[in-house]
Amino acid sequence: MARARVSLIASIIVFILLIVMYAVFNYHNYLLLSLGIIGCVMMLFFIRFEMKSIKTREIVILALLIAIAAVARVPFAGLPSVQPTSFVIITVGLVFGAESGFLVGALAAIVSNMFLGQGPWTPWQMFAWGTMGMSAGLLRHFIGVGNLWILNSFGFVWGFIFGWMMNLWIVFSNMHNFTWEFLVGIYVSSFYHDLAHAISNVIFISLFSVRWIRILNRFKKKHGLLEDPTIKPSIAYEKAGK
Amino acid sequence: MLTLAMYFNHPIFLVTILLLLIFVNISHDRGKDLRKWLPTLSIMSTLIILINPFLVSRGTTILFYFRGKQVTLEAFMYGITMALFIAIILVVFISFNLILNGNRFLYIFSKILPRIALMIMMAIRFVPLMKRRLNEIGDVQRLRGMSMTVGDFKTRVRNGMLRVQILLTWSLEEAIHVTNSMKARGYGTEGKKSSYTLYFMDKRDWVWLFILAGLMMLCFYGGRLGYGQMIIYPELGPWQFFWIDWIVFCSMFIITSFPLFIEGREKIRWKLSI
Numbered sequence: 001m002a003r004a005r006v007s008l009i010a011s012i013i014v015f016i017l018l019i020v021m022y023a024v025f026n027y028h029n030y031l032l033l034s035l036g037i038i039g040c041v042m043m044l045f046f047i048r049f050e051m052k053s054i055k056t057r058e059i060v061i062l063a064l065l066i067a068i069a070a071v072a073r074v075p076f077a078g079l080p081s082v083q084p085t086s087f088v089i090i091t092v093g094l095v096f097g098a099e100s101g102f103l104v105g106a107l108a109a110i111v112s113n114m115f116l117g118q119g120p121w122t123p124w125q126m127f128a129w130g131t132m133g134m135s136a137g138l139l140r141h142f143i144g145v146g147n148l149w150i151l152n153s154f155g156f157v158w159g160f161i162f163g164w165m166m167n168l169w170i171v172f173s174n175m176h177n178f179t180w181e182f183l184v185g186i187y188v189s190s191f192y193h194d195l196a197h198a199i200s201n202v203i204f205i206s207l208f209s210v211r212w213i214r215i216l217n218r219f220k221k222k223h224g225l226l227e228d229p230t231i232k233p234s235i236a237y238e239k240a241g242k
Numbered sequence: 243m244l245t246l247a248m249y250f251n252h253p254i255f256l257v258t259i260l261l262l263l264i265f266v267n268i269s270h271d272r273g274k275d276l277r278k279w280l281p282t283l284s285i286m287s288t289l290i291i292l293i294n295p296f297l298v299s300r301g302t303t304i305l306f307y308f309r310g311k312q313v314t315l316e317a318f319m320y321g322i323t324m325a326l327f328i329a330i331i332l333v334v335f336i337s338f339n340l341i342l343n344g345n346r347f348l349y350i351f352s353k354i355l356p357r358i359a360l361m362i363m364m365a366i367r368f369v370p371l372m373k374r375r376l377n378e379i380g381d382v383q384r385l386r387g388m389s390m391t392v393g394d395f396k397t398r399v400r401n402g403m404l405r406v407q408i409l410l411t412w413s414l415e416e417a418i419h420v421t422n423s424m425k426a427r428g429y430g431t432e433g434k435k436s437s438y439t440l441y442f443m444d445k446r447d448w449v450w451l452f453i454l455a456g457l458m459m460l461c462f463y464g465g466r467l468g469y470g471q472m473i474i475y476p477e478l479g480p481w482q483f484f485w486i487d488w489i490v491f492c493s494m495f496i497i498t499s500f501p502l503f504i505e506g507r508e509k510i511r512w513k514l515s516i
Binding site: 007046047049050054056057059060061062063064066067068070071072074075076079082084088103107108110111114115119120173200203204207208211212215219223 | 328331332335354355356357358360361362364365366368369371372373376380395396398399400402403405406407409410411413414416417418420421424425429
């Protein structure tokens with residue numbers, strides 16, 4: 001707890017320092033700068049999770065879902081640019097809420113890159129998948145999970161946003177010779193890949209989202225996992241659960 | 243090292259850093275991983291070197307004209323430094339992947355984010371298990387005539403996802419078993435826990451850290467003043483080094499070759515002790 005608070009303060013200080021460095025010293029190392037800012041932002045989510053009281057089984061379930069999201073691309077190795085990781089992350093966000101969605105998205109990126117190779121793209125991937133899971137969790141509050149049309153368009157749009165976020169790391173690492181043509185060129189060249197991602201999201205959501213949501217919801221109810229604190233008083237529950 | 247590479251753009255600096263890093267990499271695993279990446283690396287670099295002069299026409303020294311656009315020496319040099327730079331980043335990350343194994347990862351992250359680190363470690367442990375299970379499920383599916391390799395696109399996608407779904411329902415229950423086992427061993431109980439760590443900093447490490455940090459500062463300072471850098475646009479600057487360039491170069495050399503120095507000393511000691 002205390003440790004989490006220290007790292008919270010530290011990450012805020014680092015964030016301010018980065019901004020100052022950029023503004024005052026005219027610092028031009030954009031790749032490092034962007035990675036630092038992304039790191040600080042994600043740190044806030046992680047620290048929130050550290051400071052929260054949570055049950056052991058919830059940690060294990062999240063770890064399991066991370067592993068499934070990371071491993072889900074294995075059977076699809078034969079089908080290029082089809083990967084259900086985004087689908088798993090969206091479903092987790094829909095069922096277990098925004099915070100779990102963020103964690104599973106961000107950590108699935110780390111874990112799958114442990115096997116595929118880390119690189120400067122890892123933080124971007126973490127951020128993109130994390131916000132994907134988080135926005136799915138937020139979506140649940142506004143429209144519920146029943147409407148397939150909304151879910152499908154959500155998945156379709158995220159297929160593109162994910163690609164656009166991932167393009168940014170290439171842009172930032174080549175910031176010295178930045179031209180608008182260069183930017184447009186990168187975004188045009190990634191179009192088909194993004195489109196494939198978006199379409200595969202739609203296919204997975206329309207075929208499987210109902211079943212997956214049912215499976216996860218049943219499990220959540222059965223073991224009392226990651227419930228909404230507004231529904232149940234979590235403190236009394238917490239003690240009973242431990 | 244990454245920061246160093248970003249700071250300097252003099253080709254001699256970059257080539258030295260790249261060579262040293264490749265040696266460091268070879269000292270890890272005799273360049274096994276590096277060789278795997280070599281095709282990607284070389285294709286990417288040559289593409290950048292070739293494409294940049296044709297896209298960017300800044301610079302004053304014109305080599306020749308290509309479809310009415312000027313192809314300049316400066317853009318060419320810029321492409322080379324870009325390619326070196328990207329190669330350096332990739333090689334650093336190859337080393338990074340080799341060095342940062344699970345134990346060290348957990349050790350570093352458990353200091354700041356213990357719960358996240360635990361989750362990552364668990365997920366990393368689950369991945370091989372899940373892969374094995376996916377194979378088993380795949381075997382059963384194949385017997386039932388559901389295949390990932392033949393059939394139209396939609397059935398293939400459906401079969402693949404069914405496999406993942408079976409994996410999900412199979413594994414979810416087990417998470418509860420894992421939890422019970424963790425509780426039985428005292429995870430989450432109040433009170434102080436001790437943990438086993440393999441790595442610790444002693445006095446020697448701190449001294450070296452300070453020396454390296456000092457050299458790093460020197461490099462930064464030099465870089466800020468424009469040493470170790472070459473002017474590319476608008477006109478190619480001179481190649482020669484001033485004496486401060488040499489100082490910056492030496493400190494950069496020491497920082498980059500530090501792992502080699504440590505490994506080499508150990509090797510020599512090992513050989514001599516027999």
